[in-house]
Amino acid sequence: MNSHQESLLSACQLQKTFGDRLLLNIDSLAFYAGEAVLLSGRNGAGKSTLLKIMAGLESFDSGTLSYRGAPLNRRAHRNIGGKVIYLHQQPCLFDSSVEANVGYGLKARANSPQAARIHQALTWSGLAHLAKRNAQTLSGGEKQRIALARAWVMEPELLLLDEPTANMDAESREQTLFLIRRLINEGMGIVLCSHEFKTDHRLIQRELHLEAGHLTERRLNPAAEPSSTQPLLRYTEA
Amino acid sequence: MESLSSTTLEAIQLLLSGNAELWSLIGISFSTTFKAILIATPAAFILGYLLSSTRFPGRWALISLFNSLLSVPTVVVGLLLYILLSRSGPLGDLKLLFTETAMVLGQIALAFPVLVAMSLASFKAADQRVWETARTLGAPPWRAFATLLHELRYGLAAACIAAYGRIISEVGCSMMVGGNILNHTRNIPTAIALETSKGDFSQGIALGLVLLLMALGLNICITYLHRRSEASA
Numbered sequence: 001m002n003s004h005q006e007s008l009l010s011a012c013q014l015q016k017t018f019g020d021r022l023l024l025n026i027d028s029l030a031f032y033a034g035e036a037v038l039l040s041g042r043n044g045a046g047k048s049t050l051l052k053i054m055a056g057l058e059s060f061d062s063g064t065l066s067y068r069g070a071p072l073n074r075r076a077h078r079n080i081g082g083k084v085i086y087l088h089q090q091p092c093l094f095d096s097s098v099e100a101n102v103g104y105g106l107k108a109r110a111n112s113p114q115a116a117r118i119h120q121a122l123t124w125s126g127l128a129h130l131a132k133r134n135a136q137t138l139s140g141g142e143k144q145r146i147a148l149a150r151a152w153v154m155e156p157e158l159l160l161l162d163e164p165t166a167n168m169d170a171e172s173r174e175q176t177l178f179l180i181r182r183l184i185n186e187g188m189g190i191v192l193c194s195h196e197f198k199t200d201h202r203l204i205q206r207e208l209h210l211e212a213g214h215l216t217e218r219r220l221n222p223a224a225e226p227s228s229t230q231p232l233l234r235y236t237e238a
Numbered sequence: 239m240e241s242l243s244s245t246t247l248e249a250i251q252l253l254l255s256g257n258a259e260l261w262s263l264i265g266i267s268f269s270t271t272f273k274a275i276l277i278a279t280p281a282a283f284i285l286g287y288l289l290s291s292t293r294f295p296g297r298w299a300l301i302s303l304f305n306s307l308l309s310v311p312t313v314v315v316g317l318l319l320y321i322l323l324s325r326s327g328p329l330g331d332l333k334l335l336f337t338e339t340a341m342v343l344g345q346i347a348l349a350f351p352v353l354v355a356m357s358l359a360s361f362k363a364a365d366q367r368v369w370e371t372a373r374t375l376g377a378p379p380w381r382a383f384a385t386l387l388h389e390l391r392y393g394l395a396a397a398c399i400a401a402y403g404r405i406i407s408e409v410g411c412s413m414m415v416g417g418n419i420l421n422h423t424r425n426i427p428t429a430i431a432l433e434t435s436k437g438d439f440s441q442g443i444a445l446g447l448v449l450l451l452m453a454l455g456l457n458i459c460i461t462y463l464h465r466r467s468e469a470s471a
Contacts, residue, residue: 082376092367105375
């Protein structure tokens with residue numbers, strides 16, 4: 001996609017093995033700013049591993065990664081946090097208040113108007129009333145929404161979401177998907193592993209299918225450009 | 239039996255009377271043990287973390303070594319330190335033998351394996367997502383490590399308390415490298431040994447009570463921290 005456009009994060013000849021098993025063998029892969037990509041594949045295909053490698057959280061055996069065209073060495077790749085954010089399937093919130101969790105990443109940024117941004121993020125997630133609560137006491141759905149708010153407040157260039165609605169009840173899933181759709185609509189680059197978006201071609205531009213270590217690409221919405229200006233569509237599918 | 243109860247009463251009176259000599263050696267005990275824990279803890283936690291998170295040849299041998307050191311007799315540690323610090327030893331020029339510093343060094347040597355082994359267990363049981371989440375949110379490694387320490391605070395505090403329990407009550411090492419010098423290196427366990435050998439049981443029991451209360455307090459703390467740790471898991 002967008003051969004004329006510089007990729008945000010790309011990989012070339014990427015290989016990853018677990019023991020004797022070659023888990024990933026990817027010739028080339030590129031994510032672009034503002035696009036929404038669906039990463040599909042059966043359980044155990046290596047989707048989470050691929051996302052973690054791209055986020056600098058997991059090592060790989062061979063290949064090269066580039067960020068905005070510049071090759072990433074191991075050190076630079078590990079320091080990509082904040083710009084490329086990975087969200088776990090089961091979000092990890094620290095044992096502190098909800099607002100402290102949301103403001104965690106902001107602390108590293110000098111001159112950041114933290115309190116106002118945290119409040120904005122909590123309002124964005126619809127959970128401002130839980131600001132003072134200990135994050136460990138939240139439900140699974142609330143935790144995922146706070147994790148999304150914690151990522152949103154950092155204004156990352158790319159957000160990697162690993163099965164964000166797995167094991168959720170219908171209401172929590174709908175609320176979480178609504179936030180993800182808002183993120184996509186706001187123009188944030190998103191890669192997600194999820195079964196929920198398979199039929200939604202209005203927001204997802206590309207589908208990457210991972211099978212036997214190889215990636216195949218399918219364009220879902222050729223008309224849609226990154227940073228889509230489509231109106232926000234509230235999720236209605238069951 | 240009557241003799242034991244009257245001696246115990248006498249011991250309590252001695253404690254409450256504010257006997258300067260008694261409280262001085264209690265002070266020495268707490269001063270040396272706190273210093274030892276403060277010095278040993280940061281390095282032990284970092285080593286415990288590295289042993290849990292990295293893979294290198296000899297890692298299991300190192301872990302086995304620290305586990306073995308948990309049960310090494312205190313007098314053996316005292317003996318080794320004595321040989322090192324004695325005038326003809328390799329560190330003899332430092333003139334540390336029979337000083338409070340030598341006692342602290344001995345207690346560091348005793349506490350270190352406990353801190354490494356227990357912190358290693360905590361780090362191994364830690365949720366990997368804590369480190370990953372901190373890093374992906376842009377935290378530098380030192381801050382991610384601080385976040386991990388915060389998440390594991392109950393288990394790590396229990397490690398400190400267990401290490402403290404081992405050194406506050408040890409007598410062999412303190413006796414050998416401290417020399418049991420009044421107002422300088424005499425601490426609770428060495429004083430108990432000395433007073434008992436002199437037949438002064440009331441002071442021995444008074445000091446024993448302090449140790450027993452300390453042991454009780456530490457165990458209550460460990461139980462409380464263990465419950466908090468389970469609750470936050």
